[in-house]
Amino acid sequence: MTDVLLCVGNSMMGDDGAGPLLAEKCRAAPRGNWQLIDGGSAPENDIGAIRALRPDRLLIVDATDMGLNPGDIRLIDPNDIADMFMMTTHNMPLNYLVEQLQDAVGEVLFLGIQPDIVGFYYPMTEAVKRSVEDVYQRLADWQGSGGFVALGGEA
Template sequence: MMGDDGAGPLLAEMCAAAPQGEWIVFDGGSAPERDVAAIRELRPQRLMIVDATDMGLDPGEIRIIDPDDIAEMFLMTTHNMPLNYLVDQLKEDIGDVIFVGIQPDIVGFYYPMTPNIKAAVETIYSRLAGWEGSGGFLPL
């Protein structure tokens, strides 16, 4: 519904249809803070958050963002709660929090997702089963 901002939900859909590796998937949508209790209950060793994130890059570029830098970077978000608050809450119980940003092209009501963003989501999806470290993506 929000064009390229649907990158995370698209990845969740793909994983629900054909899981990759041993990831447990939550579709946080516009209010990922609703899933904090369920995630904490699972006590995962690793948590990956994937979101369309305006980083000033070319559309579809993927970067690993240090969770400690999210607030300082003032990443633009369409979520109800700033992502740095969410990450700070989760880091209390999870050792490894990975934030994967996909540079969107068009974020607006009723726009379709652009091909570059779909391709970026497919790239992340293809690496999930064998994910190690940064998944082979560059840091921001």
């Protein structure tokens, strides 16, 4: 089974650096059998590499404005991304990425971490750092949804 972890975000933009921080942690001490791809702020550049891997599971982690408390984590149905108005600092909407990968990936999971402050040269907030650590710890024994609640589900 091939699992790919795609971390998305910009480390120079405060809480938008959640994905890159997770990638950094995984490079330093991998957890589970995830193949790591640090997509940065242009994850669409990694479509070819992900398609070549043909993963059974693709987990995308990104700071996502869902109108929740800072640091809250939710699974978002990839099919709903296009219909949601979500804050993004990326070159292309993530629904484009998901559409380009659906025929090459068994399962796509999109995990959003609610940011507090997104702005150039702002530090990452403690709430988001704690959430990144929570995701990182769960990677080793990830099953199903990783134990995270779906957006709109009960907390």
